[in-house]
Amino acid sequence: MNITDTIVAPATTIATQAIALIRISGDDALKIFNRISPKNVPHKKGIYVRKIYDQQNLVDEVVVNAYFAPESFTGENVVEIACHGGVLNTNRIIKLILNNGARMALKGEFSQRSFLNNKINLIQAEGINDLIHASNDLALKIGVDNMSGSHNKAILSLKNDVMDIISRIQVLIDYPEYDDIEGSSNQELIEALEKVNHKVTNLLIRSQMASKSIEGIKTAIVGKTNVGKSSLLNALINEDKAIVTDIHGTTRDVVEGQINLNGVTINLIDTAGIRETKDVVELIGIQKSKDYINQAEFVFFVVNAKQMDDLENVQIFKLLENKNHILIINKADELSDVEQKELLIKYPEAVFTSALNDDIGGLINKIKTKYDSDQLLQSNELILININQINLIEQIKTKLETALNNINNYLPVDIINVDLYDVWGLLGELTGEQMEDEILDNIFRKYCLGK
Numbered sequence: 001m002n003i004t005d006t007i008v009a010p011a012t013t014i015a016t017q018a019i020a021l022i023r024i025s026g027d028d029a030l031k032i033f034n035r036i037s038p039k040n041v042p043h044k045k046g047i048y049v050r051k052i053y054d055q056q057n058l059v060d061e062v063v064v065n066a067y068f069a070p071e072s073f074t075g076e077n078v079v080e081i082a083c084h085g086g087v088l089n090t091n092r093i094i095k096l097i098l099n100n101g102a103r104m105a106l107k108g109e110f111s112q113r114s115f116l117n118n119k120i121n122l123i124q125a126e127g128i129n130d131l132i133h134a135s136n137d138l139a140l141k142i143g144v145d146n147m148s149g150s151h152n153k154a155i156l157s158l159k160n161d162v163m164d165i166i167s168r169i170q171v172l173i174d175y176p177e178y179d180d181i182e183g184s185s186n187q188e189l190i191e192a193l194e195k196v197n198h199k200v201t202n203l204l205i206r207s208q209m210a211s212k213s214i215e216g217i218k219t220a221i222v223g224k225t226n227v228g229k230s231s232l233l234n235a236l237i238n239e240d241k242a243i244v245t246d247i248h249g250t251t252r253d254v255v256e257g258q259i260n261l262n263g264v265t266i267n268l269i270d271t272a273g274i275r276e277t278k279d280v281v282e283l284i285g286i287q288k289s290k291d292y293i294n295q296a297e298f299v300f301f302v303v304n305a306k307q308m309d310d311l312e313n314v315q316i317f318k319l320l321e322n323k324n325h326i327l328i329i330n331k332a333d334e335l336s337d338v339e340q341k342e343l344l345i346k347y348p349e350a351v352f353t354s355a356l357n358d359d360i361g362g363l364i365n366k367i368k369t370k371y372d373s374d375q376l377l378q379s380n381e382l383i384l385i386n387i388n389q390i391n392l393i394e395q396i397k398t399k400l401e402t403a404l405n406n407i408n409n410y411l412p413v414d415i416i417n418v419d420l421y422d423v424w425g426l427l428g429e430l431t432g433e434q435m436e437d438e439i440l441d442n443i444f445r446k447y448c449l450g451k
Contacts, residue, residue, distance in 0.1 A: 003116060006032060007105035008097045009450040010090060017085035022093060023450060025110055028101055029077040030066065035100040041066050041079070052083075054096055060084055062093075074110055075117030108444030111451055115432060115440075122432030124149050125444070126386050132448060136260040138373050139214045142383050151382035152431075154203075159427050161196045165189060166420045169413045189416075190407055197400045204393045206376065207384045213373050214385055216258065216267035220292040223302035224312045228330040231355035232302060233257055233270040236363075261364065264371040269296070298370075299325035300363075305335055305343060326366055328353055384430075388443075392426050399423045 006026025014020065024032060034040040037050045041064055048066065052059040065080040072078040083093055098104065111128055114120050120128075127146025134140040145151055168189065221229045237257035257268045271292050293299060299320060303313055329335075329343060332352035340352060351362040376383065384390060403419040428434035 003113060006102045007109055008094060008102040009105035009110070010094065011080070011450040012085075014087055014090050015085065016087065020083050020085040020090040021450075022081040022083060022090065022097070023105075023110060024079040024081070024097060024102060025072070025074045025076045025105075025113060026102070027077060029079045030068075032097055032100045032102050033064065033079045033081070036096050043068065045071065052081075052093060052096070054092070059092060059096065060089060070117065070119075073119065074113040075119045076113060105449065106445065107449050108446065108451060112440065112444040115444075120149070121152065122443070123152065123155065123384070123389075123430060125432070126384075126389065128451065129446065130385060132451065135214060135216075136265050138210060138264070138377055139385065141377055142210060142214075142385055146382075146384070154382040155427060155431055158196065158199060159424065161192070161199075162420060162424050162427065165192050165196070166417055166424065168192075169417045169420070173414050173417070186407065186410070189413075190404065193400065193404050193407065197397070197404060200393060200397050200400060203382060203384070204390070204397055206379065206381065207390050207393060210373075210376050210383045211385045211387070211390060213264045213371065213376070216265040217298050217371065218296050219266050219268050219298040219300060220296035221268060221270045221300045221302060222293055222316060224304070224307060224310065227302045227304045227307070228353075228355045229270055229300075229302050232300070232328070232330065232353065232360070232363075233268055235353075235355045235358050235360050236266075236268060261368055261371075264367075264373050266298070266367065266371075268300075293319045293323065297324065299323050300328055301325050302328045302330050304331060305329050305339065308343075324370070326351060326363065326370070328363060330355055332359070333357060389430060392430050396423050396426045399426070 004027070006024065006028040008022065008024045011021040011023045012019075030041060030043060036052050036054070036059075038053060039050055041048050041050060045067055046065075048064045049061065050064050051061050060083050062084075063082040065078075065082070067073075067078040067080075069076050081093065083089060094104075108129075111120070111125050115122065115125050123146050127143050127148070129143075130139060131143030131147050134143050221233055223229050236259050257270070259266050259268065269292055293316070301316060301320060307313060327347055327350040329347075329350050329352050331354060332340065333354040335343075335352070343350060351366050353360045353363050384393065399419045399422045403416045403423075406419070407413075407416050425434055432440065
């Protein structure tokens with residue numbers, strides 16, 4: 001990649017639509033556009049209406065937004081063309097721009113140039129990507145917060161705290177004869193390290209919780225045959241994805257779906273009904289169901305009230321002893337109020353549903369209670385959800401705890417500073433200040449074309 005090239009890409013999907021947006025960025029952005037328009041756009045920030053020609057042939061009449069370095073997203077000269085949408089028209093204009101000196105942008109190259117020109121840091125860049133790919137309200141909030149740079153101070157504060165401790169220790173190393181430097185006693189250094197470690201621990205907890213809520217909680221729907229597992233899946237995802245019949249053993253393999261509740265994503269797996277059978281194919285499905293109970297992070301155990309004490313249900317109850325699960329008594333419309341009250345005395349955590357009638361409100365409320373993301377949604381603190389970012393925070397925490405352990409055991413201060421310099425470097429990786437070019441290229445290549 002040559003960052004001195006002028007690049008072009010569609011900023012919107014190329015499709016039949018009213019308007020398409022084409023972005024050009026680089027030193028020659030304005031010059032290239034003026035080659036395809038007889039009336040030049042002046043070197044002045046603004047919005048202009050222009051006609052585009054291919055030699056003598058009119059191509060389109062467009063609206064042009066012109067920005068000039070460094071006052072643009074990329075920090076370069078930028079021309080954004082709002083043309084009439086359509087696959088042929090958009091591609092024709094892009095081809096014209098390419099033929100007049102630009103090259104096609106790589107995925108994420110506009111954001112990468114913004115980063116390289118110090119318009120955004122890596123947390124903001126990742127925030128843009130999180131915003132684009134947001135799957136629920138929590139992901140959307142985190143993407144917006146991080147993209148805006150509103151939490152940059154949190155990382156800068158951590159870096160300042162770490163550098164302050166490093167500086168104190170460095171003075172002790174360079175001037176051992178001074179043993180009364182303010183804030184540099186063993187206990188004072190321990191207290192300072194503990195404060196930093198506390199901040200990092202809270203950041204890690206928030207980020208891990210948010211990441212899991214956004215990535216999705218692996219949830220298995222299990223139970224005997226014909227208790228309404230597939231109907232429940234269909235009701236939850238609001239579509240007929242699973243086949244529903246009165247025939248036992250209809251579901252032979254897993255069926256998957258996904259729901260978003262406020263800031264939490266639930267990845268649902270409808271498993272084969274568990275029962276005694278000699279059908280070889282069905283037996284494979286039943287074994288898979290039991291395996292999914294072990295693998296799942298969350299289980300919906302669906303039962304028929306009249307079969308609570310059946311052997312298969314007793315076996316499933318045993319498998320769920322140490323599992324996060326919800327007991328769902330389905331076909332509640334067949335139960336009287338008295339029967340429901342009696343069941344709740346014996347199973348106080350149970351919820352009643354009638355999946356065929358889409359009566360699943362109690363289950364939805366129960367899920368929200370177990371996975372309440374409101375605290376994260378209302379949080380004004382830094383949260384990171386990218387797996388690489390979380391991995392860096394975990395490394396930072398490990399290094400801090402090693403430093404704390406060493407200082408508590410009265411190891412020489414220069415050993416403690418080794419780990420703290422590593423912490424400083426890892427914090428730099430979070431913001432992109434200390435990152436190899438090849439790694440940066442890889443980070444931005446996961447972005448959309450035109451961003």
